Structure formats: structure tokens, C-alpha cells
Amino acid sequence: MTQLVKVSNLKKNFGTFTAVKSISFNINSGEIYGFLGPNGAGKTTTIKMLTGILVPTSGKIEICGLDLLTHPLEVKSQIGVVPDEPKLYENLTGQEFLEFVGSIFLMDKDEMKKRIEELCDAFEINFLEKFIGDYSHGMKQKLMLTSVLMRKPKVIFLDEATVGLDAKSAKILKMLLKKYANEGSSIFMTTHVLEIAEKMCDRIGIINAGEIIAEGTLSDLRNESGKQSLEDIFLQLTGSTDEEVKEIIQNL
Amino acid sequence: MNKLTLLIRYKLKMWSNIPLRRGRRKIPLPFYILMLAGVFIAISVPLYLFTLDLFQNYSKIIFNGISLADLFVEISMIGIFVLVLVTDTPAIALNVFMSEDVDFLLSLPISQSTIFISKNLETIIQGGFPALFVIPILISYANATMMPWYMITVMFLMYIIYFVIVNSISSIIALGVSKFASRSGTQRFMVFTSLIVYVLSILLMSTVSSLNPNDKNITEAFASYLSTINLPFLPSTWFINAIKLRIDGLLPLIITATILAFVTYRISSSGILSGYSKMKSATKHIRMRNYNLKSPEQAFVSKDLKLMRREPSILFLLIYPAIFPLFLLIGGVMGRGQSSITHALTGGILISIFISSMYTVIATASLVSIEIKVGEFIKTLPVGNRTPLWSKAFVITGAFAIVMMVTFSILSAFFGGFILSVITVLLSIPVLLILSFFGVYATVKWPNSIGGVRRPLNTTGNFVSMGIGFLGALIATSEGLYFSGNRIFPFLSPAYQFLIFLAGPIAGEIIMAFVIFELLSKIDWANPYETK
Numbered sequence: 169m170t171q172l173v174k175v176s177n178l179k180k181n182f183g184t185f186t187a188v189k190s191i192s193f194n195i196n197s198g199e200i201y202g203f204l205g206p207n208g209a210g211k212t213t214t215i216k217m218l219t220g221i222l223v224p225t226s227g228k229i230e231i232c233g234l235d236l237l238t239h240p241l242e243v244k245s246q247i248g249v250v251p252d253e254p255k256l257y258e259n260l261t262g263q264e265f266l267e268f269v270g271s272i273f274l275m276d277k278d279e280m281k282k283r284i285e286e287l288c289d290a291f292e293i294n295f296l297e298k299f300i301g302d303y304s305h306g307m308k309q310k311l312m313l314t315s316v317l318m319r320k321p322k323v324i325f326l327d328e329a330t331v332g333l334d335a336k337s338a339k340i341l342k343m344l345l346k347k348y349a350n351e352g353s354s355i356f357m358t359t360h361v362l363e364i365a366e367k368m369c370d371r372i373g374i375i376n377a378g379e380i381i382a383e384g385t386l387s388d389l390r391n392e393s394g395k396q397s398l399e400d401i402f403l404q405l406t407g408s409t410d411e412e413v414k415e416i417i418q419n420l
Numbered sequence: 421m422n423k424l425t426l427l428i429r430y431k432l433k434m435w436s437n438i439p440l441r442r443g444r445r446k447i448p449l450p451f452y453i454l455m456l457a458g459v460f461i462a463i464s465v466p467l468y469l470f471t472l473d474l475f476q477n478y479s480k481i482i483f484n485g486i487s488l489a490d491l492f493v494e495i496s497m498i499g500i501f502v503l504v505l506v507t508d509t510p511a512i513a514l515n516v517f518m519s520e521d522v523d524f525l526l527s528l529p530i531s532q533s534t535i536f537i538s539k540n541l542e543t544i545i546q547g548g549f550p551a552l553f554v555i556p557i558l559i560s561y562a563n564a565t566m567m568p569w570y571m572i573t574v575m576f577l578m579y580i581i582y583f584v585i586v587n588s589i590s591s592i593i594a595l596g597v598s599k600f601a602s603r604s605g606t607q608r609f610m611v612f613t614s615l616i617v618y619v620l621s622i623l624l625m626s627t628v629s630s631l632n633p634n635d636k637n638i639t640e641a642f643a644s645y646l647s648t649i650n651l652p653f654l655p656s657t658w659f660i661n662a663i664k665l666r667i668d669g670l671l672p673l674i675i676t677a678t679i680l681a682f683v684t685y686r687i688s689s690s691g692i693l694s695g696y697s698k699m700k701s702a703t704k705h706i707r708m709r710n711y712n713l714k715s716p717e718q719a720f721v722s723k724d725l726k727l728m729r730r731e732p733s734i735l736f737l738l739i740y741p742a743i744f745p746l747f748l749l750i751g752g753v754m755g756r757g758q759s760s761i762t763h764a765l766t767g768g769i770l771i772s773i774f775i776s777s778m779y780t781v782i783a784t785a786s787l788v789s790i791e792i793k794v795g796e797f798i799k800t801l802p803v804g805n806r807t808p809l810w811s812k813a814f815v816i817t818g819a820f821a822i823v824m825m826v827t828f829s830i831l832s833a834f835f836g837g838f839i840l841s842v843i844t845v846l847l848s849i850p851v852l853l854i855l856s857f858f859g860v861y862a863t864v865k866w867p868n869s870i871g872g873v874r875r876p877l878n879t880t881g882n883f884v885s886m887g888i889g890f891l892g893a894l895i896a897t898s899e900g901l902y903f904s905g906n907r908i909f910p911f912l913s914p915a916y917q918f919l920i921f922l923a924g925p926i927a928g929e930i931i932m933a934f935v936i937f938e939l940l941s942k943i944d945w946a947n948p949y950e951t952k
Contacts, residue, residue, distance in 0.1 A: 216796070219799075219800050220799060220800065221796045221799045221800065241802040241803070241804070242802070244800060244801060244802035245802035247800075249800040251796060251797070254797075255793065255795065255796070255797060256794060256797065257723070257794055259726065259727050259730035259731060259790075260723065260726060260727065263709060263711070264723070264726060266711070267711050267713060267719075268719050268722075268723045269801075270711060271713045271714045271715065271718070272716045272801050272802065272803060273801075273802070275713065277711055277713050280711055280713070281711050284709075284711070296709070299605075
């Protein structure tokens with residue numbers, strides 16, 4: 169199976185603080201990889217390095233067989249990124265934004281139009297003529313998803329992509345990601361909703377304090393920890409037991 | 421009342437915390453008040469002296485029982501009415517009905533009328549500053565017409581009541597605006613109205629100050645024209661009557677203010693804030709959209725053009741080079757002589773170039789700061805790090821060049837001098853481009869992390885940019901001056917003229933370009949906006 173994402177010994181320092189401590193993992197073609205971790209564990213820093221937003225202190229990132237550091241533009245033309253907080257040009261309309269993205273990625277006009285209409289129908293997007301500054305968080309998120317999914321990139325990075333989406337849109341997104349994975353794309357997603365990771369991800373990596381502390385399929389993680397639910401596995405691995413949580417609640 | 425005081429106190433606290441967020445020392449509130457008072461006095465004293473002289477002359481010219489001085493006060497009151505109405509209405513709509521913190525405030529046990537009043541007061545504090553400039557006009561009117569102290573007191577009370585009327589009307593219109601307009605639409609409307617008011621008020625001041633009060637024909641014609649505004653149903657007429665203690669002024673002013681304030685209060689207590697929805701229900705899905713795709717470079721330029729066109733603060737900067745030649749020409753026309761008009765035209769062209777050069781840096785910085793706000797998205801696109809920045813430099817240079825060219829073409833159609841216009845614009849384009857690139861550098865080097873598009877640079881950045889902008893403006897204007905045939909030093913020989921006004925500035929231009937490109941090459945383009 170082709171490995172579309174290869175990460176080896178990736179490290180990021182901010183001054184004296186090390187946010188990510190030499191992590192390594194791979195994602196295969198057609199695989200959905202869930203990247204979990206508590207707040208401040210290094211998830212967003214990792215995703216920013218994988219998408220060329222942050223330059224790593226050391227380590228190597230290979231996407232679609234290309235080194236991200238030496239071929240950043242070639243890599244970026246093959247990936248799609250949905251950030252946790254979509255910051256977009258407030259004074260552009262949704263349509264103008266999609267035209268801009270389509271132009272940058274040299275998309276075919278007819279293909280783009282067809283894909284946008286399909287996605288607008290799926291996500292019930294009927295606000296493309298409005299200015300982005302007037303959008304709610306959910307509307308911005310839908311626009312951002314459309315701008316990425318319309319291109320059908322080989323590798324998709326999603327940082328908390330379901331936040332702000334209504335139940336129907338979230339369900340459609342999950343099914344679409346599954347479909348894209350079946351068609352050969354690789355999906356790297358971070359989420360705090362463990363049910364999503366449990367249902368969708370083929371493999372899961374758990375990061376804590378900048379280090380990957382567990383990685384594998386859900387059954388691998390269950391076997392290693394002896395716990396059934398991903399929530400219990402996650403809490404155990406990140407050092408918070410069920411008893412500890414109960415004690416906190418009692419003391420409140 | 422306690423809650424209202426609390427809301428205002430915390431708002432003031434937030435404002436005085438702004439320097440802290442910028443990493444500077446906190447400035448105490450009294451210092452701010454002193455600073456504003458200083459600005460007020462600096463503008464008010466000359467305004468007082470100017471209008472005192474005017475009122476002393478105008479009070480002697482009586483027309484239909486009304487002195488020209490009275491009419492001048494009336495026109496000032498109409499001016500302030502329009503100014504406050506058109507600037508405060510969208511400001512109240514944005515601050516009261518579309519503000520992001522209103523949702524939070526509504527979730528607290530505070531009455532809607534308290535929230536409404538506090539937000540309204542915020543708007544008055546922020547936007548009501550121009551209304552203060554009527555005060556020196558009123559004082560000089562009182563002085564020129566020798567009003568006794570008790571009438572001066574009544575006059576200021578009436579002014580407050582007059583302001584209540586304007587503010588209440590603004591609030592009621594803002595409520596209507598908020599029901600159908602979007603936030604971005606309201607922001608654009610605010611810029612549009614502010615621009616019109618700005619242009620009209622300066623044109624009016626320019627016209628009034630050009631009048632010679634000793635020229636009887638002009639002033640009488642002016643009085644005849646102004647008498648059309650002395651209508652019995654206008655609040656400005658009530659005001660002028662009220663300050664003379666006339667009952668046909670006092671009664672309508674007080675009754676109208678009371679009714680409007682009461683209506684506004686009742687509306688604000690009736691749940692209007694919670695009834696507002698930030699995004700109106702979207703229109704039906706429009707199929708068969710046409711998508712216009714371009715090359716990546718063209719896409720950036722097209723996007724930056726749209727962002728520039730829709731950014732009020734940049735539009736303001738672009739409008740100055742178009743407006744200032746007009747003022748000089750009005751002066752020239754008032755001077756009524758062909759040589760006066762020719763001088764005004766040349767002066768207008770040169771001032772326009774000077775202003776364009778000064779504002780190019782800051783306009784580019786503002787456009788770059790929009791990109792900084794979006795930040796990470798742009799880094800995920802398959803384009804070089806410099807492409808988005810270069811496109812901005814070209815867009816801003818092009819915009820200023822087009823504004824100047826259009827202005828000069830229109831002016832030269834009436835007054836001639838087309839060739840001079842073309843030469844000076846063409847000569848100034850390289851300077852503008854160099855300054856635009858400096859704007860890119862300045863935003864990356866001295867960003868103001870919380871200043872947004874309006875204040876993209878920190879204090880150092882602002883000072884350096886002003887210096888470089890001034891230098892660029894001198895170079896561009898010197899070249900224009902050389903071709904206009906105007907000589908500052910007529911005793912110099914043509915060879916020296918050539919050296920000082922053309923060869924020297926071109927050499928300066930080349931040096932400036934070299935230094936700025938050297939600086940740009942030292943930027944870490946992998947992370948151009950990363951603050952250390």
C-alpha cells in the first residue's frame with residue numbers, strides 16, 4: 169500500500185519550549201488517521217508543520233512522495249487543509265473566495281462548477297453571494313470545506329473540522345471523508361469528539377506532551393490497554409483515570 | 421443606573437488597556453482626557469478666532485430680519501445635524517445592534533434599555549467628537565453678538581437638547597437599518613456617507629472662508645441663498661430662535677427632544693436587541709453560477725483589488741489625492757484670474773502627487789495586514805511566499821496612479837495642462853512602486869498585532885513610514901515641479917535647476933529603491949509575519 173504521508177523524527181521548538189518531540193508516523197493511501205490528544209499536547213503544531221504553515225525545527229515530512237521542505241509548492245498543490253478556526257477574507261463573497269482558490273489550484277472551470285454545486289447541495293450552502301464577514305462560524309466552516317473538497321486533494325488535513333457544523337452536515341462530512349478515503353485519498357484528522365474517531369478512523373495516534381504515546385487500530389489500542397471504549401483508553405493513556413475525574417466532580 | 425455605570429466603566433477600562441495589549445505602559449484615563457482636551461483646544465482656538473472675525477462682520481448684514489451671523493449658526497447646526505446623523509446612524513447600528521458583545525450582554529441580568537443606552541453612549545464618545553467643534557463657533561457667536569451670561573447658558577442647554585434630537589433620530593433609523601442591512605453592508609454605507617460628509621464639509625468651509633465679507637454683492641447673494649434654510653419646521657431654526665429665548669424656538673425644541681428621547685427609550689426597552697439576527701435568512705440557492713477563473717497571479721491581483729475596494733480605510737487614503745486639487749482650484753476660481761487658476765491647477769497636481777506618495781506606504785501596509793489576519797490560510801496555498809505581497813504593492817501603486825490620472829484628466833479637460841499631468845503621473849509611478857514595496861517591508865518588520873487594517877503599523881513603523889513616505893513625496897514632487905516650469909529658486913541657472921529638481925531626485929529614487937530591495941531580501945520569507 170502506498171504511503172502518502174511519511175513523518176520521521178519531527179520536532180518543533182518555540183524558544184526553549186519543545187512543543188513536538190521527535191514524532192514519527194505514516195499514513196497509507198485510503199486511510200483515515202485520527203490524531204488525538206489533550207489540549208496543548210501538540211496536535212495543532214503537528215498539523216501546521218505537515219501543511220507547511222510552520223517550519224519544523226528538525227525531522228522530515230514526505231507527502232505524496234515529495235519532501236515538504238524542498239518541494240513546498242508541489243506538496244501544497246496536492247493537499248487540502250481545513251483549520252480549526254477558519255479565518256477568511258471578510259470582504260470577499262463566498263463565490264469570490266471559491267473562484268480565488270479554484271484559480272490558485274488551476275482547476276478546470278466546468279469541473280469546479282459541478283463540484284461546487286454538488287457540495288452546496290450536500291451542505292445546504294445557499295449563501296455564496298453574501299460577504300464572508302457576515303457568516304457564522306458554521307457557514308465559514310462549510311465554505312472552507314467546500315474550497316478543499318471541490319479539489320478532491322490526495323491528502324486532506326482536518327483540524328476539528330466538525331466543530332460548528334450542524335448534525336446533518338457533520339454526518340455528510342464524515343460520509344464524504346469515508347468515500348474519499350475509499351477512492352484512495354489519505355485523511356489526517358484531529359478531533360476531541362472521541363466517538364467520531366472511534367467510528368471513522370482506521371488508525372489512531374495519541375499525542376501527549378509532544379510525544380506519540382500510542383498508535384494503531386482501535387483493536388490494537390484496546391488490546392494494549394485492556395479497555396473497551398476509546399474514551400477510557402484515551403483517559404488512561406493521558407494520565408487521567410475515571411476515578412480521578414469522579415473525584416474532581418465530587419470536589420466541585 | 422449602577423449597571424449602566426458599570427458597563428461604561430468597564431468599556432473605559434478596555435480602552436485604556438489597549439496600550440498594555442500593545443506591550444506598552446498603561447496610560448491612565450485622565451491622561452487620555454487631557455490629550456483629547458489638548459487636541460480640542462488646538463483646533464478650537466484658531467476656529468474661535470476665525471469665526472469671531474466672521475461673526476463680527478456677518479452680524480452687521482441683516483437680511484429679512486435675520487443676520488448673516490444667525491444664518492451661519494443655522495448652517496453650522498444643519499451641518500452638525502447631517503454629520504452626526506450620517507455618521508452616527510451606521511455607527512449605532514454596528515455598535516448597538518451588530519456588536520459582537522451584545523449577545524454576551526443580553527445573557528446577563530441587565531435590562532435591554534441599559535445595554536442600549538451604554539452602547540449608544542459608547543458611540544457618542546467615539547463618534548461625537550466633531551459635535552464639540554460647534555462649541556467654539558457658538559462661543560464666538562455669543563461674543564460677537566454680545567450675549568449675556570444667562571443666554572449663553574441657555575444656548576448650551578439648547579445645544580444639548582438639539583444633540584438629543586439628532587441622536588434619537590439616529591437611533592431610530594439605526595434600528596430600521598439593522599433590520600434589513602448586513603454588517604458588512606452597514607460598514608460600507610458608513611464609509612460612503614462619511615466620505616460625502618467629509619467632502620461636502622471641506623468644500624463648504626473652503627467656500628465660506630473664500631468669501632470676502634466686505635464685498636456686499638457676494639454676501640447679500642449668499643444671505644439670500646441661505647435664507648432658504650431658515651424654515652420654521654427645521655430644528656436648526658428652532659435652535660436659533662431658542663437661543664434668543666423666543667417661545668417658537670424653545671417649545672418645539674424641548675417638546676420634540678422629549679418625545680423622541682421617550683420613543684427611543686420605549687423602543688430600546690421592548691426587546692429589540694434580542695430580536696435582531698446577525699445573518700438574515702439566506703436567499704434561495706442560486707444555480708448556474710458563473711465562475712471566473714484566472715491564473716494564480718491574476719487571481720491574487722483580482723482578490724487584492726476587491727479587498728482594497730471594499731476596505732474603508734484604504735478608500736479614504738485613495739480619495740485624498742482626488743479631493744485636494746479641488747480645494748486649491750476652488751481657491752483659484754474664487755481668485756478669478758487665469759493665472760490664479762493655472763497656479764492652482766499646478767499646485768493641485770503637485771499636492772496630489774505628494775499626498776499619494778505619503779499614503780502609498782500606509783495603504784499597502786493596510787492591505788498586507790488583511791493577509792496577516794488570514795495568515796495561515798495563505799501559507800497552505802501552492803504559491804510562493806512573496807506572490808501575495810508583491811501583488812499588493814502593484815495593486816496599491818496602480819490604484820493611486822489611476823486616481824491621479826482620472827482626477828488630472830477631468831481637471832485638465834476644464835482647465836488645460838494635460839501634458840503636465842501625464843508627465844508628472846508617469847514620473848511619480850516608480851516612486852509610488854518603491855514606496856509600496858517599503859509598505860510591505862514595514863508591515864512585516866513593524867506590525868501592530870492588534871491594530872487591524874486601520875492601524876497596521878506600530879509606533880516605530882509609523883514614524884519610519886512617515887519619514888520614507890515624505891522622502892518619496894519630495895522626490896516625486898521635485899520631478900513634477902521641474903516639468904511644471906515652476907521655480908522655487910528662480911536665481912538658479914537651468915543647469916542647477918536640472919541637477920536639483922530632476923537629476924538629484926532620480927538619483928535619490930535609485931538609492932531608495934536599492935536600499936528597500938536590500939531590506940526586503942533580508943526578510944525571512946518562510947515566516948514573514950512570525951513575531952519574534
